[in-house]
Amino acid sequence: MIRALVLAAGKGTRMKSALPKVLHPICGEPMLAYVLRALRDAGIDDVTVVASSELRAHLDGMGGQPLRTVIQEPQLGTGHAVQVALAELAPGEGPLLICSGDMPLVTGDLLRRALEVLASHDGGAGRAACALVTARMPLPSGFGRIVRDGDGRVRAIVEARDATQEQLAIDEMNAAIYAFDEPLLRAMLPRLSNANAQREYYLTDAVALAVAGGHAVLPVVCDDYRITLGINDRVELAAARRIINAHLCEHWMREGVTIEDPETTYLESSVMLARDVTILHNTALRGRTRIGERATIGPDSELVDALVGPRCIVRRAVITDSALGESVIVGPFAHLRPGTVLEDGVHIGNYVEVKKSRLGKGTKANHLTYLGDAQIGRNVNVGAGTVTCNYDGAHKHATKIGDDAFIGTNSSLVAPIEIGAGALTGAGAVVIRDVAPGERVVGNPARTLPSKSKA
Ligand code: UD1
Ligand code: CA
8 A cells, every 4th residue: 555645734824824725725625635636546545644733623524535644733844744744654665655735736647657666666776765756847936956967867956945046047846746765764854954044854855865875866757847836825826726727627618518718717626517508708607516508607607506407598697506497597687695496497687686585487587676585486577676575674584476476566575475376566566465366466555456457
């Protein structure tokens, strides 16, 4: 069994955040969850996370497999993190993979490659102490520099803050992914020092120690530096989000989704999209949102935990924790708040807000309306400006409207109230008592209209 250490206890001071760095979300998931997934993809299931106690409180259930955590307090550097972890773990004879919790773009393939390079070392140039991933990267960069000798052999890693001008010009960087020979690593760890610019114990110094001890250090050059990017501040966080979002958009486009403008489409990794969905510009789909076949979402929409049925059209809308059946039309400028259920064929038009309400098949509320805590039947016409007056200053009350009712323009329905099937309220009616099925009411307060004359 191959073991891995994920270093994640650092304070992440450059984030300037109350939240531990590796918990900052990218496309809906904490940075660290991406690293744990890559480890799983690489076939590593014995994972120890080196954490602060603050971080540990958030680790339960993350990564979908049991994690061991070791608390490193205080945090005296990456080398110290490994010292603390190995002091708690029973010694192993095999390879030990070490990476950081702040590299959300890392892939299982790259981690596996580091392990393979270490395993396939033939013993030339001595027993190998480690395989380490490097990448050529545009300068300037804050990454540690890989120092090689005239024969191209890795000699040392120099941190940017300790580097000479000459070393700063090196464009081969330490990705902070290492496959160590664990017994050799254990032998070197007590010899790390903190005589450097940051007064920290650097894991990277193990490389020079290995070389001095006559051991080989095997570079694993990654030709796409972007997958090795470590996130240290919010500028890098945004850059990583852009890359991960682009991957998500590409994935869904290949699955048959039209994304008009991937640059302004924000997807979270938990979102599910069916074939022939179209997403128009400036649209964010978050959480457990699912979109059915041939639906069109956007432009300018944000959906969080929304279930949208086939052939719906959602334009310029904000939808949270709501469910839409088939062929529902929403917007422009509509707000569906938690607990909204719109059955097939419902139309919600401009400046309509719906909260915790169910609208039956074919019901329409097309203009300037608030529906809250309402159960509305089928084929109801909700006139412009209708308001369910659901709040009396202390409590929320329910409104019920039966099938085929006609709610006139600017009706105020003072809840709790029930409007029967086929009933009608006149324009401007202030309805303060229940209306029987088929009954017609007008005025303020609304009274029964005796004749069949038009309301
Ligand atoms: C580190 C490497 C650098 C490399 C870069 C790649 C060292 C000294 N430097 O620098 O060569 O180019 O990563 O991204 O290793 N951590 C702990 N405990 C600590 C300190 C850090 O667990 O005491 C964790 C952090 O939470 C983080 C990881 O180790 O996840 C790396 O630490 P960070 O401070 O980000 O190192 P870099 O300066 O980026
Ligand atoms: Ca880092």
